Amino acid sequence: MTDLTRLSAADLADRLTRRESTSVEATQAHLDRIAAVDDKVKAFLHVSSEAALATAREIDARRAAGEELHPLAGVPIAVKDVVVTKGMPTTAGSKILEGWVPPYDATLVERIKAAGLPILGKTNMDEFAMGSSTEHSAYGNTHNPWDLDRIPGGSGGGSAAAVAAFEAPLAIGTDTGGSIRQPGAVTGTVGVKPTYGSVSRYGLIAMASSLDQAGPVTRTVLDSALLHELIGGPDHRDSTSIPKALPSLVAAARQGATGNLEGLRVGVVTELHGEGYQAGVIARFEESLALLEKAGAEIVEVSCPHFPYALDAYYLIMPAEASSNLAKFDGMRFGLRVEPEDGPVTAERVMAATRGQGFGDEVKRRIILGTYALSAGYYDAYYGSAQKVRTLIQRDFAAAFTETDVLVSPTAPTTAFKLGEKLDDPLAMYLNDVATIPANLAGVPGISVPNGLSDDGLPTGFQILAPARADDRLYRVGAALEHLLEAQWGAPLLASAPELSPPGSPRSAAGTSGDTEA
Amino acid sequence: MSTISRDEVARVAALARIDLRPEEVDRLAGELDVIVESIAKVNTVATPDVPATSHPLPMTNVFREDVPEPALPVEDVLAGAPDSEDGKFVVPQILGEE
Numbered sequence: 001m002t003d004l005t006r007l008s009a010a011d012l013a014d015r016l017t018r019r020e021s022t023s024v025e026a027t028q029a030h031l032d033r034i035a036a037v038d039d040k041v042k043a044f045l046h047v048s049s050e051a052a053l054a055t056a057r058e059i060d061a062r063r064a065a066g067e068e069l070h071p072l073a074g075v076p077i078a079v080k081d082v083v084v085t086k087g088m089p090t091t092a093g094s095k096i097l098e099g100w101v102p103p104y105d106a107t108l109v110e111r112i113k114a115a116g117l118p119i120l121g122k123t124n125m126d127e128f129a130m131g132s133s134t135e136h137s138a139y140g141n142t143h144n145p146w147d148l149d150r151i152p153g154g155s156g157g158g159s160a161a162a163v164a165a166f167e168a169p170l171a172i173g174t175d176t177g178g179s180i181r182q183p184g185a186v187t188g189t190v191g192v193k194p195t196y197g198s199v200s201r202y203g204l205i206a207m208a209s210s211l212d213q214a215g216p217v218t219r220t221v222l223d224s225a226l227l228h229e230l231i232g233g234p235d236h237r238d239s240t241s242i243p244k245a246l247p248s249l250v251a252a253a254r255q256g257a258t259g260n261l262e263g264l265r266v267g268v269v270t271e272l273h274g275e276g277y278q279a280g281v282i283a284r285f286e287e288s289l290a291l292l293e294k295a296g297a298e299i300v301e302v303s304c305p306h307f308p309y310a311l312d313a314y315y316l317i318m319p320a321e322a323s324s325n326l327a328k329f330d331g332m333r334f335g336l337r338v339e340p341e342d343g344p345v346t347a348e349r350v351m352a353a354t355r356g357q358g359f360g361d362e363v364k365r366r367i368i369l370g371t372y373a374l375s376a377g378y379y380d381a382y383y384g385s386a387q388k389v390r391t392l393i394q395r396d397f398a399a400a401f402t403e404t405d406v407l408v409s410p411t412a413p414t415t416a417f418k419l420g421e422k423l424d425d426p427l428a429m430y431l432n433d434v435a436t437i438p439a440n441l442a443g444v445p446g447i448s449v450p451n452g453l454s455d456d457g458l459p460t461g462f463q464i465l466a467p468a469r470a471d472d473r474l475y476r477v478g479a480a481l482e483h484l485l486e487a488q489w490g491a492p493l494l495a496s497a498p499e500l501s502p503p504g505s506p507r508s509a510a511g512t513s514g515d516t517e518a
Numbered sequence: 519m520s521t522i523s524r525d526e527v528a529r530v531a532a533l534a535r536i537d538l539r540p541e542e543v544d545r546l547a548g549e550l551d552v553i554v555e556s557i558a559k560v561n562t563v564a565t566p567d568v569p570a571t572s573h574p575l576p577m578t579n580v581f582r583e584d585v586p587e588p589a590l591p592v593e594d595v596l597a598g599a600p601d602s603e604d605g606k607f608v609v610p611q612i613l614g615e616e
Contacts, residue, residue, distance in 0.1 A: 369554070
């Protein structure tokens with residue numbers, strides 16, 4: 001019998017459409033898998049078994065009645081806990097929101113529900129998406145399915161690990177500086193940061209509003225294209241959403257999967273490889289370039305001279321915007337309220353006590369850094385200058401895209417590091433995002449595609465960047481690379497990931513009925 | 519750039535309305551110092567002739583039709599509040615004076 005958890009979302013959707021399996025079977029198979037492996041992986045903060053199965057039953061009934069459904073109807077999905085979900089707990093990985101149940105759905109969740117995808121639950125993340133390892137979650141670590149002693153990336157480590165561990169075929173991530181792409185790279189999964197404004201931000205708990213973007217987390221490039229088309233498009237509740245639809249992403253992925261890249265100009269960014277990148281990461285990158293070239297692409301080296309300043313500008317802009325966005329967590333209208341231990345109980349003192357107790361170390365660090373950068377006397381030197389660097393980065397992209405169609409780099413400089421290894425060194429942690437941050441500053445789209453294993457046996461990622469609104473190019477080139485690599489390997493990369501549950505272990509373990517809190 | 523002193527961290531934490539324990543102030547003073555030093559590099563390329571960019575894609579005056587939509591039910595919103603009464607949020611005393 002086919003293991004429904006091993007199928008891509010596209011293949012599972014086909015089976016459901018052909019009525020070879022039901023959505024209840026598919027959803028239960030994933031809930032069983034969660035019950036079997038999530039005590040090791042810890043990808044989920046909340047599992048919503050009953051609601052997921054109810055959606056699945058409804059979709060099966062509608063399909064049986066001959067209703068025309070969305071192509072992904074009945075395919076289960078996991079949602080990062082920074083996205084609000086009506087009636088389902090949403091914490092953003094923070095104690096300040098423990099137990100909060102949102103009264104509304106994010107636009108992307110509305111679209112998922114309208115299309116009939118059962119929501120399996122909410123995935124773990126660094127608190128308020130601040131981190132590159134998911135170790136800043138207030139609810140414990142998520143473990144990389146390739147090596148449980150290692151980080152799954154971050155901030156969306158839960159979504160990436162859930163997909164890599166076959167606990168969900170699809171997941172939602174958010175990417176402010178690499179939080180979709182870097183976890184994708186270190187877990188051997190696909191992650192896409194769409195063009196800024198391509199997916200509505202309404203209902204995302206904001207970190208940095210001018211950088212945040214939600215996107216797909218999947219095992220295949222085609223699955224990401226399908227999910228991107230489902231969640232994307234204009235939204236009147238987000239004034240920054242792009243009014244016009246993007247070119248067809250699914251068609252681009254299917255075209256790419258033919259493996260023909262003739263006429264495509266690929267730019268290798270000089271500043272995004274070399275020093276600081278692990279040897280195995282560079283080796284896999286060079287091999288992928290050779291494959292693209294063999295498929296007909298023309299490879300050129302391009303310089304983006306201001307990219308070395310991107311990380312510095314990011315670590316001014318992001319905390320500045322975060323310090324403002326997180327002001328709403330004040331203990332007045334939702335979430336935690338803490339009264340000061342002594343002295344008068346005034347609103348201001350309650351706010352300070354609540355935030356002092358409710359926020360974790362990294363959140364405090366960034367709010368204080370951001371408040372400092374925005375405070376009187378420092379604004380021009382820090383925030384003002386960082387915004388100028390943003391202009392320079394955009395100019396670098398514009399110049400590079402006059403002579404190339406896409407830009408490429410390794411997604412992350414290293415493979416997954418050990419849990420705890422960089423926790424006490426904020427600067428070392430921030431360096432994980434050195435290759436992913438420029439896209440956020442410029443608003444351009446990026447994808448990470450698994451492109452092999454480094455010398456340490458851990459996955460590496462290949463990043464492709466395209467001009468704003470040309471997300472279709474990511475899918476064309478990404479699908480081509482995936483096709484060429486899998487032809488070489490003879491199987492998807494994740495087929496070589498370790499088995500997490502011993503063969504023959506119970507497939508319908510206890511604990512899959514009723515909602516559970518991890 | 520100047521270093522961030524303990525007093526400076528305490529001042530900024532007060533602006534940000536975050537109570538910090540003394541040991542948190544000590545640690546943050548050291549960490550922020552390192553971070554601020556490293557990011558001061560932006561000043562070397564951000565010359566006066568470069569315009570600032572605040573938003574990744576240039577969009578101005580985004581309007582939509584002014585169509586009334588129902589607001590969220592009051593009881594749903596108050597369900598997540600730390601304290602409520604008579605359809606309103608209950609908050610602590612706003613002013614510091616007696």
